[in-house]
Each structure stands twice: as C-alpha cells, then as structure tokens.
Amino acid sequence: DVKVTQSSRYLVKRTGEKVxxxxxxxxxxxxxxxxxxxPGLGLRLIYFSYDVKMKEKGDIPxxxxxxxxxxxxxxxxxxxxxxNQTSMYLCASSxxxxxxxxxxxxxxxxxxx
Amino acid sequence: xxxxEQSPQNLTAQExxxxxxxxxxxxxxxxxxxxxxxxxxxxxxxxxxxxxxxxHGRLIATINIQEKHSSLHIxxxxxxxxxxxxxxxxxxxNNxxxxxxxxxxxxxP
Numbered sequence: 001d002v003k004v005t006q007s008s009r010y011l012v013k014r015t016g017e018k019v020x021x022x023x024x025x026x027x028x029x030x031x032x033x034x035x036x037x038x039p040g041l042g043l044r045l046i047y048f049s050y051d052v053k054m055k056e057k058g059d060i061p062x063x064x065x066x067x068x069x070x071x072x073x074x075x076x077x078x079x080x081x082x083x084n085q086t087s088m089y090l091c092a093s094s095x096x097x098x099x100x101x102x103x104x105x106x107x108x109x110x111x112x113x
Numbered sequence: 114x115x116x117x118e119q120s121p122q123n124l125t126a127q128e129x130x131x132x133x134x135x136x137x138x139x140x141x142x143x144x145x146x147x148x149x150x151x152x153x154x155x156x157x158x159x160x161x162x163x164x165x166x167x168x169h170g171r172l173i174a175t176i177n178i179q180e181k182h183s184s185l186h187i188x189x190x191x192x193x194x195x196x197x198x199x200x201x202x203x204x205x206x207n208n209x210x211x212x213x214x215x216x217x218x219x220x221x222p
Contacts, residue, residue, distance in 0.1 A: 103158070
C-alpha cells in the first residue's frame, strides 16, 4: 500500500512564527503536492514538485515556500505565519504521467493564533 | 464560478437508501476522480474515470463526457459511508487537478 505521512495531525502556532510541514511518501513517486482545504472552497493547490529540487507554483503560492531535497520528502514552509493561513493542509503524491492517481496524506490541521 | 460544481453540498440519508452525488465541470478533462474524505482528514481515491462507468462494491461512478457530468452512486448506504465525497477533474490543457467543494454525506442508522 502507498503510504503518505505528514509530520503532525494538529499544529498551533503564533502569528509571525516560521512553520514547517513535512510530508514523506514511500512509493518512489515523482510528483508531490501541497494543498490547503477550506470550507466551501475545496482543495486548492499551493505548490507541487515533479522531481527532486524542482518546484512549481500552484494556484495560491503567496505566503508559502517549499523544499524537495530528497525524492520521498516534500516540505511546506510558512515563513511568517498569519491567521489567514489557518487551514487543513494536505500532502499528496503520484507517479509521473497524465493518468496519475494522487495518494493523500492524513492532513495537518494548522491553527495560527 | 468554480470549474467543478458538486451537488448537493450536504446530504442526510437513512441506512439502506440509494445515494446519488452529482458533479458538473466546465473544462475539458483527461480524467475525473471521486475521492472520499473521512472525519479527521484522510483522503482516499475511490475512482478514476475517463469514460463510461465503474463499479466497486456498493459504489458506482458514471461519467458523461458530452454533458460534462459525473455521478457517484452508493447502493444500500451504511453509516460507515458517512464522509465528504470530493469530485476532482484533471484539466486536459495543463494537467492541473481542479477540485469540487465536496458533498458531506451523513447516513443515519
């Protein structure tokens, strides 16, 4: 079974803090994704990566950065957390190619106070 | 207007009922996915469709490419089917995934 894990299920941070969200997959997938999920809006893509050290902006990259130093690990970084970044963050991974089913992690519910 | 629209937003059913969740999209697609998200956040892929119909146990997914519409059906619904069901499409032009806002299904015993 494909396994995508995220470093925390729940996280509470203060405004202005630097926040790291980690995602690890064990299936040697080329592609990895970070989404945020907000009520009524569905999942929105923040960043994705199709290879080590490669990254592409998604729909809402502002306020976020990412790092992919190893194939299995994709990190989402909030340089200076703000209250409007309170959300559920979901990581996903997939093989390369057009018909690439995405496998999701359990999610991290981040609250910024 | 969202590129992927789901209806209904919320659905409450009695155990045993037949459930239908609808998804309409406005972009050309290469594939459509139905996902299930349980309380606590984990998302599981149920189906990936590019045409016709697929069945897995009590779940059936259909797609009509001409009408840009897909349905997810659950037969003999059970309380453990309670979850959020998300429709997602892969855009034909740029291969991006676009997600619906989800349908929250509650099945009462």
